[in-house]
Amino acid sequence: MFFLKDLPTREMISGFAHSLDVVDVQKTGDALQMLRRASLLIRQLERYFALHGLSQTQFLVLMILHRDQSKHTHLAAEICEKLDVSKPVVSTTLKTMQRRGFIVYCEKAEDSRMKPLRISDAGRELLLRLLPGYFEILQAG
Amino acid sequence: MFFLKDLPTREMISGFAHSLDVVDVQKTGDALQMLRRASLLIRQLERYFALHGLSQTQFLVLMILHRDQSKHTHLAAEICEKLDVSKPVVSTTLKTMQRRGFIVYCEKAEDSRMKPLRISDAGRELLLRLLPGYFEILQAG
DNA sequence: ACAATATAGTTAGTATCATAACCAATAACG
DNA sequence: CGTTATTGGTTATGATACTAACTATATTGT
Incomplete structure (x- = not known):
């Protein structure tokens, strides 16, 4: 900074x-x-x-998950790529987001290394609640 | 970020x-x-x-110390103010900068709470060495 | 003078980020 | 096949940042 x-x-x-x-x-x-x-x-x-108990990165993860509603599951690697941030950061971010109930890990994929996940209802609800204030801060700054 | x-x-x-x-x-x-x-x-x-073994904040501290050559000693509180960053950050930043020899603590002031310090020769040398590349990155970005 | 307050700086505890090294499972290929 | 390389993800370690609480010295005010 x-x-x-x-x-x-x-x-x-x-x-x-x-x-x-x-x-x-x-x-x-x-x-x-x-x-x-x-x-x-x-x-x-x-x-x-x-x-609201989120970090900027957690918020951005919610945005990504919410945005691509076409795909209803996502992988850490995809998020990693869309958010160019290091793998470990995504990994731990997702872990805390799961702990707080903002994302859910789904059933296993055929490739058993992958851990597909999706945004939870609570996560989406929080995101939608925060977005207006978010854009407001942005346009004011 | x-x-x-x-x-x-x-x-x-x-x-x-x-x-x-x-x-x-x-x-x-x-x-x-x-x-x-x-x-x-x-x-x-x-x-x-x-x-070059510096953080952005350490670099900015060097800039501040170097810039005001009028005053030949500075206090943590002053740096804190010019660099609006929290006190503990300045405190630990200064401590590591001392450890690495980029700043020196001077003789005590009359107010014994204060710990006046100044940039060392090594610190100034490093700063001057980094500045051109710094500005180059800035103008390219 | 002395209690209350303010100031300079540090310590404690927690969160985020990075790199490097590490599993485990899949893919590539000789 | 079976060895090697690649890929998805985690763990370990260390740096930086924050807030809150602390120590110690100075100042204020009655």
């Missing part, structure tokens, strides 16, 4: 980067501002989710 | 938010894109820092 309040000045950027003619001071400054804004927004979202 | 690859579509946003006339679909979509871009950029920066 990036929480520096006073961003580096143009002078500082061009001062340190003047050796490299590659660096575009304008773009760099914009990127810094974006990092700061995004970090604050993420922090705000995480606080919102925490109020 | 926010690593969802396929962002919610306009339809999804307006669909879930249509009850609230407050929500601006355009702004919300922009915010989502920003979150994703920033998260990727932060991840990239953290990898860069990790190659």
Whole structure:
């Protein structure tokens, strides 16, 4: 995360980067501002989710599961791919989500390595309850 | 962090938010894109820092210490404020930075609660070595 | 002076993330 | 076939972040 309040000045950027003619001071400054804004927004979202016992990642998993209603089961590997986050994170995230009743593991697949899962009613209900506030925070930030 | 690859579509946003006339679909979509871009950029920066044994926060602390050369000592509380991050994080960050020799604690102040510190030569050297690459990543992202 | 309060910093406990190493089951192929 | 490689998922370990509670020193206020 990036929480520096006073961003580096143009002078500082061009001062340190003047050796490299590659660096575009304008773009760099914009990127810094974006990092700061995004970090604050993420922090705000995480606080919102925490109020309802979710992490941002758990929320995004619910979104993914809810979104593709065509397929009624999903695999950890798929989530991993749609959410580019490391496998262990998905694994433990799913475990806690199961413990809290937001997802359910289904009957075994033919490939016995796979553990197909789906969103639970409680999970979907929570997601739908949080979405409006979510979008509201996003558009305000 | 926010690593969802396929962002919610306009339809999804307006669909879930249509009850609230407050929500601006355009702004919300922009915010989502920003979150994703920033998260990727932060991840990239953290990898860069990790190659040199620093975290993003440690790097930012070095920036702050280096930037205000007027004052030659700083306090944890000041850093805390310029980097709006919680006190414990600053505390442990500083401790590891001392262990690795990037900062030094100075002689005691008159107020014996305070532990004034400053950037070390090694710290400043590392910072200056990393800055060009840092700005380069920022402007490219 | 002395009790109450505020401030600087640390410690404790918990959650999230990452990488690396690890099972177990399937697939590939000589 | 049977050895090797690949794939789905978990465990181990370590870093970073948070809040809450703590210690110790200074300040305030009666």
